[in-house]
Amino acid sequence: MWGYLIGGAGVIAASGAASYQAIGPTAQWYGRTFIGLPRGAKEIALTYDDGPNDPHTFRLLEVLARHDVRATFFLIGRYARQRPDIVQEIVKSGHAVGNHTFTHPALVFQTARQIKVELESCTRALDDAVGAHSNLFRPPFGARRPAVLRIARDLGLLRVMWNVTGYDWNAKSSESIERNVARQVRGGDVLLLHDGGHLQFGADRAFTVKATDNIIARYKSQGREFVTIQAMMKSAQST
Numbered sequence: 001m002w003g004y005l006i007g008g009a010g011v012i013a014a015s016g017a018a019s020y021q022a023i024g025p026t027a028q029w030y031g032r033t034f035i036g037l038p039r040g041a042k043e044i045a046l047t048y049d050d051g052p053n054d055p056h057t058f059r060l061l062e063v064l065a066r067h068d069v070r071a072t073f074f075l076i077g078r079y080a081r082q083r084p085d086i087v088q089e090i091v092k093s094g095h096a097v098g099n100h101t102f103t104h105p106a107l108v109f110q111t112a113r114q115i116k117v118e119l120e121s122c123t124r125a126l127d128d129a130v131g132a133h134s135n136l137f138r139p140p141f142g143a144r145r146p147a148v149l150r151i152a153r154d155l156g157l158l159r160v161m162w163n164v165t166g167y168d169w170n171a172k173s174s175e176s177i178e179r180n181v182a183r184q185v186r187g188g189d190v191l192l193l194h195d196g197g198h199l200q201f202g203a204d205r206a207f208t209v210k211a212t213d214n215i216i217a218r219y220k221s222q223g224r225e226f227v228t229i230q231a232m233m234k235s236a237q238s239t
């Protein structure tokens with residue numbers, strides 16, 4: 001079932017590509033990772049990293065509710081500990097939450113023990129906030145190495161990357177985020193956006209919230225359907 005989800009096997013032969021393989025969102029050398037559906041599929045998955053955040057996660061939830069769209073949130077454990085109420089609000093609104101580590105380190109530079117603690121502490125923080133939740137995991141900065149993938153797999157976590165980058169972390173306007181997305185969408189996509197910031201709680205994500213509103217309107221009018229990562233995986237299995 002994973003065969004056609006994980007594309008890019010051909011790049012394994014390329015030499016000198018190690019750095020790309022370690023951080024490129026669609027690279028597959030270091031292990032299998034979900035990156036979306038085959039090109040042209042009608043589903044699109046919105047994913048938001050680095051929350052929970054105040055007030056922008058709440059504003060985003062309002063936008064998503066207005067469009068009746070469900071998304072997937074990769075949360076930082078220490079923020080979830082700080083504001084479990086926001087995590088509860090996300091889940092109550094019908095969205096999925098996943099693991100984005102406890103403190104958002106670059107896992108490539110961590111020991112196996114540190115990686116395990118990062119992943120387990122985040123899972124526990126989410127458990128304490130909302131109980132049972134998804135087994136989805138996204139590594140900070142998209143960085144991977146074999147140890148990270150092995151440990152995540154041993155903990156039963158499913159790695160989720162993306163194929164469309166909004167570059168919203170340093171965007172100067174919501175329009176620039178929308179343009180970045182429009183350049184890359186081809187159907188069946190996983191979009192990377194941010195409702196929080198890993199450097200500090202409270203990051204301003206107003207541009208992302210506004211861009212989300214317009215992105216949903218635009219692609220819905222083209223017949224696309226917005227789904228969670230789990231829904232996307234299910235539809236991949238039934239294809």
Ligand SMILES: [Zn+2]
Pocket residue numbers: 049050100104140141198
């Ligand atoms: Zn992140």
